[in-house]
Amino acid sequence: MDMKQGALDREGRTGDAPALVPPVDIVEDENGITLKADLPGVPKEGLSIRVDGDTLTFEGAVALGESSELHGVYAEVRVAQYRRSFALGRDLDTGSIDASMKNGVLTLRVAKREQAKPRRIEVKAG
Amino acid sequence: MFPSLTRLPGDLFPDFEALQRQVEQLFGAPSWPSSIRASARGAFPALNMGVTAEAVEIYAFAPGLDPAKIDVELEKGLLVISGERASDLPQESDKATVYADERFSGPFRRAISLPDDADAARVQASYRDGVLKVIVPKRESAKPRRVEVREAGI
Numbered sequence: 001m002d003m004k005q006g007a008l009d010r011e012g013r014t015g016d017a018p019a020l021v022p023p024v025d026i027v028e029d030e031n032g033i034t035l036k037a038d039l040p041g042v043p044k045e046g047l048s049i050r051v052d053g054d055t056l057t058f059e060g061a062v063a064l065g066e067s068s069e070l071h072g073v074y075a076e077v078r079v080a081q082y083r084r085s086f087a088l089g090r091d092l093d094t095g096s097i098d099a100s101m102k103n104g105v106l107t108l109r110v111a112k113r114e115q116a117k118p119r120r121i122e123v124k125a126g
Numbered sequence: 127m128f129p130s131l132t133r134l135p136g137d138l139f140p141d142f143e144a145l146q147r148q149v150e151q152l153f154g155a156p157s158w159p160s161s162i163r164a165s166a167r168g169a170f171p172a173l174n175m176g177v178t179a180e181a182v183e184i185y186a187f188a189p190g191l192d193p194a195k196i197d198v199e200l201e202k203g204l205l206v207i208s209g210e211r212a213s214d215l216p217q218e219s220d221k222a223t224v225y226a227d228e229r230f231s232g233p234f235r236r237a238i239s240l241p242d243d244a245d246a247a248r249v250q251a252s253y254r255d256g257v258l259k260v261i262v263p264k265r266e267s268a269k270p271r272r273v274e275v276r277e278a279g280i
Contacts (some may be wrong), residue, residue, distance in 0.1 A: 023228035023229045023230070024226050024228055024229065025214060025215060025224070025226055025227055025228065025229045026224070026225040026226040027215060027216060027222050027223065027224050027225070028222065028223045028225060029216075029221060029222045029223075030221055033225075036214055036229060037229075038189045038190065038229055038230075038256070039189065039256070040171070040172075040187035040188060040189040040255065040256035040257050041185075041187060041255055041256065041257045042255060042256075043255050063255075064185055064257060064259070065254075066176065066183065066185075067178060069178045069179065070176040070177070070178050070183060071176055071177060071178075072174065072175070072176045073175050073176060073177055073241075074173070074174065074175040074238070075174045075175070076169075076172040076173055076174060076187075077172045077174055077185075077187055102190075103189055103190050103191065103253075103255070103256045104187075104188075104189030104190065104255045104256015104257065105189045105190040105256065
């Protein structure tokens with residue numbers, strides 16, 4: 001992985017079209033990591049999630065279904081695309097990612113590899 | 127340059143990103159004029175407004191809400207959207223570590239002023255894919271009409 005991709009991709013700023021960086025919550029527990037991202041206006045079909053090496057990228061296209069006659073008078077959301085990338089550590093299983101979308105919130109669940117799960121080590125009496 | 131110097135270990139990146147976000151907050155202020163009721167960057171929910179010949183349409187980007195609990199009110203030409211978004215983060219107890227807590231949680235209230243020709247008596251609101259869409263029809267008298275031009279009798 002070269003530096004350019006590793007550093008710039010993370011915030012979604014590559015040579016690609018401009019995109020909003022969605023806010024996320026990331027929580028780790030014993031079995032894996034749960035990521036939630038706000039992607040309001042993105043239908044399930046407009047979502048794409050890909051893993052390239054150890055980089056996880058999700059992208060969403062906003063589709064509001066507005067009429068073509070609509071002309072904007074005020075806008076706080078000025079880009080109709082979201083994108084964000086994360087580098088997954090080696091302890092995460094890139095082959096086991098669950099994704100679901102509800103009310104504009106994407107939930108990604110990445111499991112840990114078996115050997116990365118915490119184990120309790122028994123101390124035997126001498 | 128040496129690969130060992132340009133390649134950062136994964137653990138350094140979170141700090142890097144926090145710094146980048148701070149820089150964005152300091153220098154990333156938009157240059158276009160904003161509405162007097164616009165809140166600071168990152169206000170929840172973000173609002174867009176557009177007009178057609180028939181109606182005024184307001185889009186509130188409010189993901190993860192129960193539509194039954196969103197309040198939409200009209201007060202003297204002002205559309206007010208309010209409600210509360212619960213936090214999805216785990217309680218401080220079980221063996222969970224929170225790495226990012228960027229998503230909005232808590233009560234919210236946003237207002238946007240409607241154009242004068244909006245008919246506040248007939249408002250419709252719907253919620254889809256995390257976006258609240260409010261349609262306020264224009265008054266009949268404000269809608270564009272075609273005026274027939276008749277040939278004047280001589």
